[in-house]
Amino acid sequence: MKPKKAQTRAGEADEARSDRELVYAARDGDTRAFDALFYRHRDGIFRLGLAITKDPSAADEIVVDTFARAHRALARLEPDDSLRPWLYRVAVNLSYNRRPRKGVVLSPLEDAVDEKVTSDEGSPANLAELAELRRVVLAAVDLLGPKHRLVVVLHYLNGLNLAEIAQVVDCPIGTVKSRLHYALRRLRTHLSAHPELGLEPRAAFMASPGRQRTAPLIVEPVRLDRR
Template identity: 80%
Template structure:
């Protein structure tokens, strides 16, 4: 089954459960919808771990290739989202760093949002600076703390889902988030004139314009 070349859907209101059932029945558009729903979040996750945009793109492809192969085994009544991110985390940590690669940070990706940013030039520049400061601070966190921040604030996972992704108790997730936010506030305290907090809208806006792949992953019938 080839998925490449299909136009991007405007948005599918069906639940993950319904889309998994439809994809099992061979409805190509259902798997496409899952791809478009989660591709950017998986890219952000891969970039946060590897700091390599090309590797992050490959992680998106590999994650959905595994999801396609696992369709028959997936339990539609279970949450698909933490399963996908768990696969992406494992792929990211198992990927060997490539030689002579210029590493990218989360705040580098924020630059791509500026071209489509609405508003007056001063406001756009101010928002860009806010994003760079916040995402730069996120990038300086340790791997475990950066991971939970990306999952929660950028990708919108709740604490239970994050615990499933990182395979640890919810209390540990809360502790890591608390520590990470304390570090972020300390970092941002150096810029009191901005009066900013590391909130979800600000973090999410930082990578809003990133679109790593423009078509679903090409997959072959097995």
């Protein structure tokens, strides 16, 4: 049992180390440090690859290729704190190289993920409603242009903040903001065609007399699963 305990303790120690420390350790030949980096970021890269290619096996290959590139570039990697933007940038490039050719019909993203995600708890009616919402929203996301879709995926699927997205897509934060703003507006237009989803705050607001607000709007951003 002793070696197992020692392994667990080493794993916890690796989790506490920052990406920068792990990169330096891996550069010195510490295989465990590289493995810790791999386990820390593999799921995020997988999701990103899955969102762009819509093919789980291609997403797996993107994970492997991304870390193979990272290993080759260890000597010149200088992450400020997190290696995530660099890894995601490589993964985005690899994903766009692996995108299905025109004419090849792959199953939609929600189908690809259904096999991998266990259903949430809830009544069948809630699950059906959620599935419909997901289908409509993801279909609307698919209609966006590649730049806007990438920003949406990086923010809402991978939980990157605006500064990290700016590093991944290599543009100023203001550009990321405007792309996200434009994407939200376009999505809003698409979603307004589905009143059954209950996403009509404007209609409710317009019904109020005088169209004037007295209380401040309380904006509670959705908690994303950030790491």
